Amino acid sequence: MNEVHRVIQDRQSARVPFDPDRKVSKEDLKEILDACRWSPAAHNMQNYDIIVVDDPEVMEVIGNVKSRISEEFLRENYEQLSFTKKELLEKKTGILGSMFPPAWVDPSKMAEVARESTPMPLTQSIRGSPCLLIVVYDPQKRAPASEGDALGFISLGCVMENMWLMAESLGICLQVLSSFASKPVEKQVKQILCIPEKLKIAYACRLGYPVDSTRYLRVRRDVTDFAHHNKYGNKDI
Numbered sequence: 001m002n003e004v005h006r007v008i009q010d011r012q013s014a015r016v017p018f019d020p021d022r023k024v025s026k027e028d029l030k031e032i033l034d035a036c037r038w039s040p041a042a043h044n045m046q047n048y049d050i051i052v053v054d055d056p057e058v059m060e061v062i063g064n065v066k067s068r069i070s071e072e073f074l075r076e077n078y079e080q081l082s083f084t085k086k087e088l089l090e091k092k093t094g095i096l097g098s099m100f101p102p103a104w105v106d107p108s109k110m111a112e113v114a115r116e117s118t119p120m121p122l123t124q125s126i127r128g129s130p131c132l133l134i135v136v137y138d139p140q141k142r143a144p145a146s147e148g149d150a151l152g153f154i155s156l157g158c159v160m161e162n163m164w165l166m167a168e169s170l171g172i173c174l175q176v177l178s179s180f181a182s183k184p185v186e187k188q189v190k191q192i193l194c195i196p197e198k199l200k201i202a203y204a205c206r207l208g209y210p211v212d213s214t215r216y217l218r219v220r221r222d223v224t225d226f227a228h229h230n231k232y233g234n235k236d237i
């Protein structure tokens, strides 16, 4: 297999604890940030900054930030879940419900969970990671004529993919943590890291080395499920 293709296919979300004592080296971090630097961006705006957090004291303060899961997240999350490996393999999209606490995947309990569960500290998401990359952007600067700044968001996604592929090629695992962009978490993390008021957090990534090397079932649609030849609907590809 072509090397680029191998890295693309091997990259996976590392939803496992990381070894807090196994740091990401400065050289590897530089490579990852340089990969971000060369990501494509609408109008080459490069509308992002990245805060690298690897000071254990700062990590601890961030880890103490607490948030409660929203009912909106629970309901929309549920729509993407499969409950057996067979179901997931047939669907070819989404993720396994077993990744979440049982109460999160029980529609009859979602309102109660959202209302009454104790707020969880971010340390439960960071799970021993020695390094976070927090990607921020300026919402005042949109890509020219891009409704809702879709092009700007795509560009932030390109940054994510470049950093992820470079991390993968260096043997470093990564998990995206969207919860850093939720309003209550964003507000506190911005304060802790002195992020200017006008900037927003797009996402955070936790980097590191897993304590064990479990891989989980990953599914994808087939090329013929999404590719069309010369006209929509022509599957002769």
Ligand SMILES: Cc1cc2nc3c(=O)[nH]c(=O)nc-3n(C[C@H](O)[C@H](O)[C@H](O)COP(=O)(O)O)c2cc1C
Residues within 6 Å of the ligand: 011, 012, 013, 014, 015, 094, 095, 175, 176, 177, 178, 179, 203, 218
């Ligand atoms: C914009 C974006 C946000 C994501 N947010 C999260 C997240 O908050 N937590 C998480 O575990 N994975 C997150 N992911 C990872 C996806 O769930 C994952 O890429 C998808 O399930 C496919 O699995 P794979 O990465 O192992 O191939 C995110 C991915 C993207 C592109």
